[in-house]
Amino acid sequence: MSLPLLRQARISQSLSAARRTLSRSRYRSTSSAHAQRSQRDSRNDDAPVPGPSSRQRSAKGSQPTVAASHDSPGPSETTSRVEAYLASINASGVEPTLEDLNRSKPHEQPPLHSPQYVQEYKELMNTLCRSFTKEQLRKFLVKAIGHTRGSHRKKVDYAESILQDIWRWPSLKQVEKAKRERTEVVTKNYPVTANELFLILGPDGKDLLRLSKDYDVHISLQQNPMALRVEGYHGRVQELGERIFTLKKGFIEDTYDLPSSVAIPQDMVQRISRLASAYIENDPSAPGKLRIFARDERHLVAAKRLASRAVHEMEETARTPLLTYLPSSSSLSGEPSPLYPHHYALFPHLSPRPLPFTMNTSGTFRLRRVGQWLTTVSHEEDDTREGLAGSQGRVGDSAERKVDLRDVLLYDVRGGDHTSTVTLKASMGHMLLTRPSEEQQATLIPPLTGDHSFEKIRQWITHNPVKLTFVPDIPLPLWNTTPDRQQIKHRLVYHELPSEFSEGPSDPLSVPPTLHRKKIISLELNLQDPTEPKRAGRAQAHTAERDLEEGLSVFDLQDMEDAQPPSLSPSSQAEPLNTVLDPSSVQCWSGVEADLNLMIPDRPMDLQFTVRSATVLPVSQQPPELQTYVDELRAYLESSESHPQPPSPPLLLEHAGVRYILSSNSSVRQSEEVVPRKHSGRSDHDDNSDSQEDVTRALCESHMDLETNQKSMHCEVTCEDVESEEAWRLFLRDCDRLSALRQQPKMSSVVGFGRHDHDHADVV
Numbered sequence: 001m002s003l004p005l006l007r008q009a010r011i012s013q014s015l016s017a018a019r020r021t022l023s024r025s026r027y028r029s030t031s032s033a034h035a036q037r038s039q040r041d042s043r044n045d046d047a048p049v050p051g052p053s054s055r056q057r058s059a060k061g062s063q064p065t066v067a068a069s070h071d072s073p074g075p076s077e078t079t080s081r082v083e084a085y086l087a088s089i090n091a092s093g094v095e096p097t098l099e100d101l102n103r104s105k106p107h108e109q110p111p112l113h114s115p116q117y118v119q120e121y122k123e124l125m126n127t128l129c130r131s132f133t134k135e136q137l138r139k140f141l142v143k144a145i146g147h148t149r150g151s152h153r154k155k156v157d158y159a160e161s162i163l164q165d166i167w168r169w170p171s172l173k174q175v176e177k178a179k180r181e182r183t184e185v186v187t188k189n190y191p192v193t194a195n196e197l198f199l200i201l202g203p204d205g206k207d208l209l210r211l212s213k214d215y216d217v218h219i220s221l222q223q224n225p226m227a228l229r230v231e232g233y234h235g236r237v238q239e240l241g242e243r244i245f246t247l248k249k250g251f252i253e254d255t256y257d258l259p260s261s262v263a264i265p266q267d268m269v270q271r272i273s274r275l276a277s278a279y280i281e282n283d284p285s286a287p288g289k290l291r292i293f294a295r296d297e298r299h300l301v302a303a304k305r306l307a308s309r310a311v312h313e314m315e316e317t318a319r320t321p322l323l324t325y326l327p328s329s330s331s332l333s334g335e336p337s338p339l340y341p342h343h344y345a346l347f348p349h350l351s352p353r354p355l356p357f358t359m360n361t362s363g364t365f366r367l368r369r370v371g372q373w374l375t376t377v378s379h380e381e382d383d384t385r386e387g388l389a390g391s392q393g394r395v396g397d398s399a400e401r402k403v404d405l406r407d408v409l410l411y412d413v414r415g416g417d418h419t420s421t422v423t424l425k426a427s428m429g430h431m432l433l434t435r436p437s438e439e440q441q442a443t444l445i446p447p448l449t450g451d452h453s454f455e456k457i458r459q460w461i462t463h464n465p466v467k468l469t470f471v472p473d474i475p476l477p478l479w480n481t482t483p484d485r486q487q488i489k490h491r492l493v494y495h496e497l498p499s500e501f502s503e504g505p506s507d508p509l510s511v512p513p514t515l516h517r518k519k520i521i522s523l524e525l526n527l528q529d530p531t532e533p534k535r536a537g538r539a540q541a542h543t544a545e546r547d548l549e550e551g552l553s554v555f556d557l558q559d560m561e562d563a564q565p566p567s568l569s570p571s572s573q574a575e576p577l578n579t580v581l582d583p584s585s586v587q588c589w590s591g592v593e594a595d596l597n598l599m600i601p602d603r604p605m606d607l608q609f610t611v612r613s614a615t616v617l618p619v620s621q622q623p624p625e626l627q628t629y630v631d632e633l634r635a636y637l638e639s640s641e642s643h644p645q646p647p648s649p650p651l652l653l654e655h656a657g658v659r660y661i662l663s664s665n666s667s668v669r670q671s672e673e674v675v676p677r678k679h680s681g682r683s684d685h686d687d688n689s690d691s692q693e694d695v696t697r698a699l700c701e702s703h704m705d706l707e708t709n710q711k712s713m714h715c716e717v718t719c720e721d722v723e724s725e726e727a728w729r730l731f732l733r734d735c736d737r738l739s740a741l742r743q744q745p746k747m748s749s750v751v752g753f754g755r756h757d758h759d760h761a762d763v764v
Contacts, residue, residue, distance in 0.1 A: 096132065101140050104128065105167055112175055113182075121163070121172060128159040137162060181235030188237050189227040190244050195279040195293035197226065199251055200244065203277060215240040247295075254292050256304050259497050259652070259661055260311050261288035267360050268310055275357055275708050278303035305651050305662070305707060306357070312495065312661050313358045316595075317469055319516035322431075323403065324599045326454060328392045343370045344454050344601050346446035349432055351471065354710045359469055360434040362442045367433070367601040370451045387736035389729055395598070397513050398462060400455065408513055409596060409611050410722055420591055420613040424719040426735050429472040431599045431606040436465045454601070470597050470608045474713045475738040478700060483671030490633075491668050492523040492626070492649050494660035515594035515611070521653075521660055522614075523626050525633070526585040581634045588622045589614045590655070605739040611722075625650040669702040673715075675737060696734045 104127050110116040128137065137158035141147075144166045163169040170178075192200065201208045212219045217232030217240055228244070230237050258264075263282045264272070273280050278294035280303050290307055294300040346365040355361055387393070388405070395405050413422050435447055448460055461468070496519035591614030598607040619627070632647035651662050675696040701714040717738065719731035 095139075096136055098140060098143060101132070101162070101166075104131065109169065112170060113179060117175065118172060121169065124163060124169075125156065125159050128162060129155055134158060141165065178235070181238070182233055184234045185232065186234045186237055187229065187231045188241065189222060189229050190241055191225060191227045192244075192248075193226065195253075195281075196248055196251065197221070197228075198273065198279040199277075199293060199295055200228070200247060203274065211240065211243065215243070250295065252294055252296070252300060254294075254300055255283065256290045256292055256307070258288040258290065258311050259308055259659075260315065261286075262311050262314070263287045264290070264307060264310060265314075267362070268314075268358060271357050271361075272303065272306045272310060276303035276306050280307060301648075302707070308651060308661060309663065309707070310358050312497070312663065313356075315498065316495065316516075316518070317358075317467070320470075320595045320597055321513040321515065322468060322597045322599060323395055323397060323405070323408070323513060324454070324458070324601075325388065325393055325395050327602055328394065342453070343451040344368065344457055345370050345451040346433060346448055346457075348444045348446070349430060351473070353473075353712060355432075355471060356469070356712075357708050357710065359432070359471075360436075360467070363435050363444070363446075364432045365434075365446045366430050367457065367599065369602045387732070387740065389732040389736055398458065400458075403513060405598070405609075406728060408515065409609055411515070413611055413613055413722070420615045422722050423612050423614070424722050424731070425610045425612075425716045426719075426731070427470075427472050427608045427610065427714060427716045428475045428605045428738055429470050429608060431597060432469050432471050433461070434467050434469065436467075468597070470606065472608070472712060472714045473605070474700065474715050475605050477675045477738055478673050478698065478715060481673045481675060483673060483700065486669065486671040488527045489668040489670060490525040490527060491664065491666055492629075492662065493664040494521040494653060495663040496520070497652075497659040497661050499659075513596075515596060517592050517594045519590070519658055519660070520593045520612075520614075521588070521590045521617075521623065521626075521655060523586070523588045523622075523630075525581060525630070526587075527581075581630070581637060583619070586630055587616065588626060589616045591615055600739060603739045607735060607739060610716075623653050623655045625653040664703075665706045667704045667706060671700050673698045673700050696737050698734070698738060 104124065106120060106124075110120050132140075134155040137155065138153075141158060141161055144162075160171060164171055200211075202210075208219060215232065215236045217230050217236050220229045220231075221227075222229045230240055232240075264280075269280055269282065276294075276299055278292055278299040280290050280292050283289040283291050288311075290304075292300055292303050294303060344367055347368045349364045349366045351364070355364065395403055397403055409424060433447075447464070447466060448457065452460075591612055593610060593612045593614075596609045596611075598609065600606050626649075629647055629649050636646050649662060649665055653660050675698060676694060696717065698715050698717050701716075703712045703714060704710075705712070715738065717731065717734040719727055721727040
C-alpha cells in the first residue's frame, strides 16, 4: 500500500472517532436537561403559596438556587427564583386563607360580551394556577361551597371552579354559547292542537302578540300539521318554547251537559268561546253535550254559564210569536199613489252598540218601506189614523188574517190566579233578520235582494232558514231629553227550564198566534236609597245620551259615593255603604210572563209587548240560593275580608218544584223620560205645564250584562190599567209617539250635525 493511501485511511478513522465522542457528549447533556425539566414540572402542582410567612431561608436551599441562577440565565433564572421562594414558604408551614385568594379577585367584572372579559378571565386562571397548589385550590372550594366535583381533577379545573362557583364568573364556554344564542337566528316549529292554539292566541290574538313582543320573535301558523312556527334568536326561541310548554301543561279540559239536549250552532260556538276565553265544541256522541278547554277554572265556569244561557235564549226566541202592522193606505200621506207603490226591502242594520251574543253578526237586516222619503209628506203625526191608536191599520198574522192585538195579549192573562198583579209593557227596538248560522262572511247584501210586496217577503221569510230577533234600542224622540229620577239597580231574572214533557219550540208565525207563557223569578236590588236625591243635581248637568251610554257595574261603589249631595252631614257621610242593601231595597217576585213581537216596517222602530202576572215573594218564600247570594253580596259591599271577590249568582235553581235558569244578570241604570207631544224637547217647567194627555212618560234603562260585559239600551212604556179602555188608548198612543217618524226639515233649511239635530234642523 502506498504512503498517501495509508495517510488518508488514518485521517478518516480519526474523524470517525471524533464524531462518536461528540455525539455521546451531546446525548448526555440532552438527557440531563430533559430530566431537570421533568422534575421541575412535577413540582409545579405542589408549589407552595406566597403569603404572610417567615422570610428566613436555609443555607442549603439558597446556595443551589444561586448556583443554578448563574448557570442558566434567561427565563429559567426567574422560574428558579420563584420556586425557591415558594419552597421557603412551604417549609415554614403557613397555609393560605380565603382572604389571600380574594386578593387576586378584581374589584369589578368586565362586561360579559366584551373582549376585556376574555382577557381578564385568562389572566385570572394563570394567576391562580401559578399562585396556589392543586391541594390549596381544592381546600378553597371545600371551605367556600362545602364540596368539590370529584377528587381526580387537574389544577386548571379547580381554578375554573373557583371562578365559576365562588366568584360567579361565567366560563368562556358559557359566554360563547350566550353569544351564539344572541346572534344565531333559528326557526323551530311547536306542534299545537286547535284548542291549544285558541287558548294561546287569547282574545283577538292579544296573548300571542304579547308573547311575540316579550321574546322578540316572529310567530306564524303552519298547517298540516298544525304548529306555531317561531323565528328568532336561538336563546329567545328556546325560552318561548319553554313558555309554550308551561302554558299547555296548565290547560284544563271538561265535559258539560247542557240543560237542554240541543246542539249549539257553530257560529254561536265561536262567539261563546271568544266571550268566555275558553274553547268549546259540540260532542258528536250526544246532542247537548260540550267539551270545554280553558286556561283555568274561572273561564271554564264562564263558558258553561254562557252556553246554557245561549241554548235557552235560542228556544225562547223560537217560541215568541210575530205579528205585523201595516197602515191602511199605501203611502204615508194617506192617499194611495201609483208612482210610489207599497213595496218593502231588507236594508242593512248597523247598530251603534254590540248585538246580543246569540245573534249571527255576519249580516243583520231590517224590513223597511221603500221610497217613503220621496212622498209629499215625509212625517207621520201621532194622532193620525195610520197609528195603532187610530185602529185604522191592520194587525195580521202569518196567514194574513187580521187579529185583535189586545185580545191576543190579554187572553187568560192571569191563568186562574186572581191575586197577582197584571202589567203590560211595550219595548222599543228593531226586528232584525240574520242569515243562517253556516254563513260566516260579513256582508251588506241581504239574502233577499230588491223591493217586493209585503206578502211576498212574508212568504219568503216563512219558507227560508232565516232568524228574526228583537233587539231593544232607544227611540229617536228620546235622544235629546233629560233623564229624571235616576236609580242604579242590580237585577237577576230566571226563566223556567222546559221539561222533557213540555211542548217543543213553536213557530213564531203560527196560526192562530198563541203566546208562550213561562214562569219567571226576578230579584232586584236597589243600590241607592230612594229617599236621597243623590242624582238630582247631576241629572241636569249630564245629558241623557251620556248617562245611558255609560256602562255602570253593580260593584262600582265609588260612583255612588260621588253621587251623595253636599247637604249631607259628616256623620251621615261616614256611614258604611251597606245601607244600600237594607231589606227594603231588595225585592223578589215570581209570576208568569209572555212576549209578543210586532213588526212595523213603515216606521223606524218595532215593538215587543210583554204581559206579566206577578206576585211579590216574602223573604221566607224566596229561593234559598237567592238569599245566600244577597248575603254574600252584602258582605262584599261591606268590604268584608271573608268575601274579597264579588259573588256569582247561581246558574240554576229550583223553586216550588220548578227548575229555573239564569236569563239575565245585569247592572241597570234606570231613569224616567218625559216626551212632549211636539218633539222640540222639554224644559224643566214642562212637567207642570203639560197635561197627562200631552206627554208620554217612558222608562229608559241602560243594561250592562255582567256575564258578557255587553251594553244594551231599553225603553218601555206601561199600560196603567189593562182593563180600562182609556188606559189602553193612551198606551197605544205612547207606542205611536215613540215609534213614529220625526218631523223632517224643510228643503230650504240647513241641516246641522249636532246631537239635537235629530229632531229639527237649525235654520241659518
